[in-house]
Amino acid sequence: MAFVTTIAPMSENKPTPFILVPEYALLKSLPKNLQTRFVTALKLMHEDLASGLCWEQIATQSAISPFHFHRQFSELFKETPGQYLSRVRLQYAVHYIFSEQDYKIIDIAHECGFASSQSLGKALKNALGLTAKQIRAMGVTGTPRQTAEILAKLAHPDECGSLENKLAENLPCELVWYPQRGMKLLPNISTEWDTIFETLGERSTRIMGVTPVNQLENSWQDIKTSIGDWQVCASEHTISLPEGHYFCCDVYIVSDAGYSVALEQLFKTIESAGYQLDPNGYFVEIVRDIEMTVTGGVTFSFQVPVMM
Template sequence: MNPIYKQKILTALTYIESNLAQPLNLDVVSNHCHFSPFHFHRIFSGVMNETLNNYVGRKRLEKAVNLLVFRRELSITNIAFDCGFSSSANFAKSVKKYFGYSPTEIRSPKPDELPNIGDIFSKYGKKFNPNELYPAPIDQTRQNNNQMNVEVKTIERKRLCKLVSKGGYEPESLFETWDILNHWAKIQGIPEETQYRLAWCYDNPSLTAAHKCQYEASIEIDNTVTVNEPFGVGDLPEGKYAVIYVKGSPEDITQAQLYLFSCWLPDSGFEPDNLPMLERYLNDVRVDGFLESEIMLKLKVLT
């Protein structure tokens, strides 16, 4: 992609994520990116394989359901306004149409409920089940994940080389992305056994179709390394992080993430800082047959 176009799309995505409660029509977003509305609409749709209106609507609904599950102290009305809906009635109607469940049903799903097909399936092929948003019973979770030991660690700033997965969370795309990045790192003189590998996971796959999830692979580099397209430079900011060590299956990773948000975070005295969920990979699942990683979430003191 043309680097200028790429930067404008990234600017748009960041602006949208930060302003979901505000009006986000084509004129507003394109003006923020200093691009004509006509050309911006074509470029955005071509790059994202989704119109701007669809993208904004989907992001609002996904944020809303995350708030319904993980911020239970918020009322449905407050969540509706925080996510850019004009009323709780319009919000409830939109959630029901897209996910197949009402906000109340998502907050209190029935055990073993089968997916109720909504627009999320017809548009993206994703079967949504609200039970997947909640952790397994605590005894099972502790048994699977070494008692779910959460440590709060202070991590120093790290300079990173990053590469976007073109196919989101699709396994083939993830492996291809890491293979390309690992090969590049070896050429730079960073042996595979010493690589600090960090995945940036921006979306909840229980809510978002795998190919629509935003994912970046990254490896730590020093200041002497030059980075060119298609790679980018990023930073892991210094700060306090909640860290859970997990060894097992993909389901164990998912349960650790759900436990962190649903069980540990509410009583921790912290809230999430402005970073996505991170996974530090400690092995190659294709070689070992199991996953070994650290789930990381940047924290700030609850205010």
């Protein structure tokens, strides 16, 4: 596999991202009128979890008969509407359990459409073999690899694994040489991306996260990610990144599973191309674009330093 080295301009123009969203890929095959109805149904499934709507109610509100919705959805998505809705609820619940350490489990359960913490606990045990307490602990003492293994169990099913993994096989990666650059450290801001998005909104596109490569296999509590504003003049930089080669991809994602799979594929590509990670470098994440809606996605630029 050959890669062409490019030199990134300091203006950091936005490239077209790769869309790593199973729903987008699946809906392409539908006629426009049916696409519109399915989009309405999917939005209801994602935006109104707390109401506890069943899939039959969602079909009716989307102007599709429950019978036809069940048949068409199952054929297209390779799971029933009920299975999809249950999986989506668990995706959101696991996200909150991992990232919101002070969020009570009962509140997470209600937010995600579960009648009680007990019903959420039963669903977690059946799907993941873990309790909410174990998942919450893993958000501190677990590693990114262990987290990825959990998220993989909640990814979109496919004949040979997950649809996220299948889509990621075509993730375009590029070897880029970057000149020296930097950012102004924002010490009082969260390192959780969702919290950053809620706090800064569209200004999140000014944000860069940098993590030492030699910490990427550590537990979450031992990974020190720094967050800063890279769209400032060089005189304001408090953290500098040395010039060098980076393996990069720009990817549009809407879920933790998509985020995890994109990174996994990027590192696989680096290994298959025969490059070594720079142990003294920083893994870089830049928010290229963000959609400020409940179901909106984020375009990330992931950049991994490599030795030539």
